[in-house]
Amino acid sequence: MSEQLVLTKIDGGVGVLTLNRPAVLNALSNEVMEALGEALLALENNDAVGAIVLTGNEKAFAAGADISAMKDWSYMDVYKSNYIGGPWETMKNAIRKPVIAAVSGYALGGGCELAMMCDFIIAADNAKFGQPEIKLGTIPGLGGTQRLTRAIGKSKAMDLVLTGRMMDAKEAESAGLVARILPLENFLEEVVKVAQGIAGLSTPVVMMAKQCVNAALETTLEQGLQYERRVFHATFATQDQKEGMNAFVEKRQANFRNM
Numbered sequence: 001m002s003e004q005l006v007l008t009k010i011d012g013g014v015g016v017l018t019l020n021r022p023a024v025l026n027a028l029s030n031e032v033m034e035a036l037g038e039a040l041l042a043l044e045n046n047d048a049v050g051a052i053v054l055t056g057n058e059k060a061f062a063a064g065a066d067i068s069a070m071k072d073w074s075y076m077d078v079y080k081s082n083y084i085g086g087p088w089e090t091m092k093n094a095i096r097k098p099v100i101a102a103v104s105g106y107a108l109g110g111g112c113e114l115a116m117m118c119d120f121i122i123a124a125d126n127a128k129f130g131q132p133e134i135k136l137g138t139i140p141g142l143g144g145t146q147r148l149t150r151a152i153g154k155s156k157a158m159d160l161v162l163t164g165r166m167m168d169a170k171e172a173e174s175a176g177l178v179a180r181i182l183p184l185e186n187f188l189e190e191v192v193k194v195a196q197g198i199a200g201l202s203t204p205v206v207m208m209a210k211q212c213v214n215a216a217l218e219t220t221l222e223q224g225l226q227y228e229r230r231v232f233h234a235t236f237a238t239q240d241q242k243e244g245m246n247a248f249v250e251k252r253q254a255n256f257r258n259m
């Protein structure tokens with residue numbers, strides 16, 4: 001049997017997905033993305049999971065789409081197969097639970113784009129981000145010109161996309177791409193702890209919060225504010241809002257039941 005391309009582990013309410021093609025720095029083939037899509041959906045549908053962590057290995061989160069697979073494809077090959085559609089977009093289209101990208105090593109091209117599809121990025125201090133597609137005679141295709149620009153602004157996005165240079169974790173954090181940096185030592189363990197904190201909250205309310213933050217990128221401010229208020233009101237229909245506020249008043253730990 002061929003090796004599993006994406007490994008799944010469940011740890012204290014957190015689904016940890018590990019990209020597993022270390023020999024090619026986790027190059028993202030269609031097969032990897034199909035496996036990742038299936039693994040994400042399995043966690044989305046697993047009531048024991050409240051948050052997801054996507055990671056790679058110490059050397060690479062993912063060094064991009066699989067160049068060896070892509071290099072001879074024609075326009076018709078990529079157009080007719082809708083390359084980078086389907087399972088490549090499962091994260092965006094079907095995952096309501098929060099997903100943290102735990103990035104150590106290289107996150108380049110499609111790897112950087114995959115990290116940006118997650119809800120936020122925690123970087124190890126050895127992480128390196130970049131969109132080097134221009135050096136291959138192509139451009140980013142999975143949101144590298146769009147999500148990166150929204151995350152770090154036009155000037156810096158242009159710098160990265162037009163030169164293909166990499167930026168280190170510190171630069172990525174100060175630019176706003178990365179939420180926090182943690183030491184490489186015990187990196188995944190520490191990210192899983194962050195995810196466990198989220199998994200211990202009310203999962204439906206966490207999903208509502210995620211949806212509202214995402215709406216900020218798609219709406220005018222006024223529409224976004226209205227949307228947020230409606231969803232805020234809706235949280236008062238949950239038992240978890242009652243539990244959370246009563247627990248605060250009673251000076252005890254809340255016990256959320258995802259209801």
Ligand code: HXC
Pocket residue numbers: 023024025027028063064065066067068084106108109110111113132133136139140141142
């Ligand atoms: C296929 C890859 C790969 C990739 C690395 N490898 N990246 N194979 N696709 N994206 C393979 C190498 O060929 C090599 O295989 C092995 O992984 C180890 O890589 P090395 O280059 O030997 O390692 P190193 O010298 O440490 O350099 C690391 C690196 C370099 C700087 C990250 O590998 C690199 O530049 N990789 C390509 C990065 C890139 O251009 N990404 C964008 C891809 S296009 P062998 O068999 O020789 O050991 C893209 C399009 C996005 O992502 C749009 C669609 C999603």
